[in-house]
Amino acid sequence: MTTATHLESWVPVGFGSDFPIQNLPYGVFADAEGERCGVAIGEVIVDLARAEAAGLFTSTGLRHGTFRQNSLNTFLGHSRGVWSAVRGRVTEMLTAGNEQGIAFARAHNVMIDHPVRLRLPVTIGDYVDFYSSQQHAINVGRMFRPDGDPLLPNWKRLPVGYHGRAGTIIPSGTPIKRPHGQMRGPTGPLFGASEKLDIELEVGFITGAGPQLGTPIPVDEAEHHIFGMCLVNDWSARDIQAWEYVPLGPFLGKSFATSISPWIVPLEALEPFRVSGTAQDPVPLPYLQEQKRQGVAIDLTVDLSPVGSPPTTIIATSFTNMYWTMAQQLAHATINGATTRPGDLYASGTVSGPTPDQFGSLLEQSWNGTRDLTLSDGSTRTYLEDGDTIRISARCDIEGAVPIGFGECKGTVAG
C-alpha cells in the first residue's frame, strides 16, 4: 500500500498502475523518429535517447549512443554500476518536487505521450528454457509416467533445461499462427495443424555480460549478471512435441513462437519483493548451494478471451512456487564454462502451483485433454481454439512496498 513515505513522481501515475516510479522498466519503442530505448512510467515513456543526448547520463559511464538503438543490448553490455547509475538519474529526474527534473524533461521533450509501437526489447542471443516448477514436473510425470515416480532422478539434483529457438521470440501482441507438423497417428505419423495448441506461463530473466568462455559464474554472484525480468509465454503444440521429443528434447513443438512482454523490469526494482527461496531436499551439490537463497514474489495471472467474449481468468499462481532460483539456473547453465551474453534469455519453465487453478498450462489444466475448462461465456476448452486471446499479467504486492507490475504478454491464435 502506498503511503506518504514512499517516493512519488511528478508524472501522473494511476492507482494500481504497473509502472509507478518504483518500477521504471526498460523497453524499445518506435514512432516517426525511429526506434529507441525508453523507460515506462504510468502511461508515458521516458525517451532515453533524447535524455542521453541532453546529458542526463553524463558521468554514469554510459557509452555514447547506447539508447538510440533498436534493442537494449548495448545497455545490457554495461556493468551493474552503470545500470544502477542510469536508473538513479531517471528516478531523480522523475521525482515529485524536482523542478529541475521537470524543466529538463520539458526542455528536451523527454516524455513521450503519443502512441508508439513497442518492439522486442532485446535481441536475444541464446534462449534457455528451464523446467523448474516442482508441481509442473510432477503433473507432467503423473500424466505421462503414471506408474513411476513422477519426478525423474535428475530433477531435484539440477535445474533441468534446454535451448529453445531465439529467432522466433516475438513481442507481446504478435499473432500466433497455429503450427502444422508431424504427429503420432494410430498407424503411423500424420501431418496437419496442431490440435493441442497450448500455453506455458513462464517468467524469464535477461542477462548482461558474463565472464569469458571457460569460466563458470558462481551461484552467489549469479544475480550480478541478471539485468531484469519479463513475462514469457512458451506456446507449445503438444501433439507435435509428443511425437518428436525423444531422445533430443522439444523442437518444433515449441520453436514456432515464444512471446515476451515488452518491458524488462530491472532486478533492482524487484528488491522489495524478494522472499526466501523454497527449501530443497536433498541439499544440492556445492556449486548450487546459495549463501542467501531468494525467490521473487510475483503473482501471475492468465486470462483467456474467446473472439467477442470477455476474458476468463484461467490461471492464478505465484512465482514463489519455483524449486530452483534464478541464481541456481544461471550458475548451472555456466558451470561447464559456457558463456552468457548481454541479451540472453533464461525462462523459468511453466510456473505451476499446488492446486489445479494454479497449474500453468492447458495440458495440466485439462489434464492432458481429459477435463474441460468452462469459460465465462459458457464455452469450454481443453486446448486453444482459433481466435482465442491469451493474456499473461503479473504484479508484485507485498505489505510495505509500492506494488509494481510487468505489463502484459498477449497473443491471439490466428488459425
Next chain:
Amino acid sequence: MTTATHLESWVPVGFGSDFPIQNLPYGVFADAEGERCGVAIGEVIVDLARAEAAGLFTSTGLRHGTFRQNSLNTFLGHSRGVWSAVRGRVTEMLTAGNEQGIAFARAHNVMIDHPVRLRLPVTIGDYVDFYSSQQHAINVGRMFRPDGDPLLPNWKRLPVGYHGRAGTIIPSGTPIKRPHGQMRGPTGPLFGASEKLDIELEVGFITGAGPQLGTPIPVDEAEHHIFGMCLVNDWSARDIQAWEYVPLGPFLGKSFATSISPWIVPLEALEPFRVSGTAQDPVPLPYLQEQKRQGVAIDLTVDLSPVGSPPTTIIATSFTNMYWTMAQQLAHATINGATTRPGDLYASGTVSGPTPDQFGSLLEQSWNGTRDLTLSDGSTRTYLEDGDTIRISARCDIEGAVPIGFGECKGTVAG
C-alpha cells in the same frame, strides 16, 4: 583430376590445395586494418572490403559496406542472385589471363598475403543440431537400448534435431577447456571434470534469409535459402550428457563449445559434387518428399594428435552416408512456421559410416569406452586426454571435377 579444360587462376594454387578457383570460400579475417570479409584462394585471401570499395561489385545489387564487417551476416542477408553475382565477379577477377583482373587486384591491394587472424565467419543466430546419420543413430541405440529396436519410432519419419547454444560456437583453433559438471555416481550425483570428453564429426550449413514467421520453406526450395557449408566439431561430455538429457535433451554436455571451420564453402562451389541422396524407406510424409533428392560427396577425416606426437587418422567417412538431406532438414525445421535468419547454423549430427573406422565419435569408436583405440605413438584412447588435438578436414573429389576442400576445424583440449 584437373585437366586443361578446367578454369585456372593467375594466383598460384598448390597441387592438392583445398582452395582452387573452383572453391572460393568466404570467411572473416583481421589484421592491423581491422576485421573484414574475404575469400580464400590458394594461400592468399581476397580482401572483399577493398574490392568492394574499389567497385568490383558495382551493379551486383550488393549493399554498400557489406564486406567491411566482422561477420558475413549482411552478405548472407542478400538474395541468391547477389551471392552468385559476387562469386562471378571474384571468379572473373581471379581467372588466369585476365590482365584487367590482375591490374585491378594490384592497383587496389586486394590480395592479402601477410599473416592474418581468422575469425568466426558468421554471427550465428540459432544453432540446430540434427541426428541424421542412420549408422550413428543405430550405434547409439545399440549401446544404450541393447534390447530394443536400435532406431526409435520417429527416427525414419522426421529428421530428429534440437537447438544447441549459439553463443559458444567458436572458430577453429580456439582451445577447448575440459568442462566440469554434474554426472551420475554410484549412489548419487557427482561433480567433477568430464572424464568422457568426446568429439562429434559433423558438417553444417549456413542459411540466408527465409520467409516471414508462419511460412514454411517447401523442401524443393530449401536449398535456395542455403548459402554454404562448413565443418563442425560438436564437442560432447558424455558423462554430463547422460545424466542430464532425459527428458529435455542435451544441454551442458554440449553447450561448453562447438567448433566450426573458418571458411564457408558456397553451395555453388559444391555443385559438381552433388550425388543422389540415399534411398528412404518408408517414404516420408509429402512435406519431406523431394523432386530431386541430393546429397553432397564430401570425404571427411579426423586426426588425433597427442601432445608432441604425430597425428593418427582415427575416422575417415563420407557425408554421402546421411539419411536426411539438408533440404529435408530445413523444410522440417520450418514446417511449423519457424523462421530462419541469415547466419543460422544447421549441423548434420555425427556423420558415421557403416564400418567402425567410419564411426564419427569416440563414443562409437570406443563402443562407450569398452574398446581402446591405439594411436601411432602407441598410446591408447577411449575418450580425449588433456593436450589432445583434434583436426577435422574434408575434401570433395569426383572424377571430372577439380577437387576442393574445407580447410580444417581444429581444437586442443586445454584441460
